[in-house]
Amino acid sequence: MAFPLISTGIYGFPKEEALQIAVSTISQCLLTSDMQVYLVVFDKKSFGLSQKLFASGQRIHR
Template sequence: MTIQLTKGDITKIKVDAIVNAANSSLLGGGGVDGAIHRAGGPKILEECIQIRNRQGGCKTGEAVITTGGNLPAKYVIHTVGPVWHGGDKREEELLHNAYTNSLRLAEENNVTSIAFPNISTGIYGFPKQRAAEIAVKAVSDFKASTLKQVFFVCFDDENYNIYKLLGVEAV
């Protein structure tokens, strides 16, 4: 499995699945969540509502999957990262779980390529350096069978440079 870094808009990446940094309601929001819902169209929201009706949303650290709608990706894996509260509320463990559970769900759906945004580092306030370290470790430690390519897609220079300094190969 290769792990690579790119800068840009995750809604335009051509992979089997993109990961959405969702909120627990699964109804869209700001940041990457809002961008994915806008670009993907109403089908994603319809499936998110069905999931909510079935299980009441998505808990922090968990993941669910929907169609990619109008996106180049076949699937969107919605995961809920933790809100940063200073680090004493299991935030690091929950962020690791968000990555691991997204990867597990990708494997269950025979996904060969996946793209992650910088989960929890926007409005949720997770320190970017530590979040990147957790993301890289979670992906590196994951034992993949179907997954061949993992991309970290950074929207801004700050996150991009952090991943680059961690040794993630840029493409």
């Protein structure tokens, strides 16, 4: 399964909020499903935000 950070480009939805929503949603899904998840970002800003998010203690749990 793959999904982009919808509306974070031209429509200006905040990338940090979109990443938090994605990680939260993935975490909830993993409570009932056993799967391996890769979080992939495509630009430097998103990469920096994802590093910050995970450094702050946000984790995806199974």
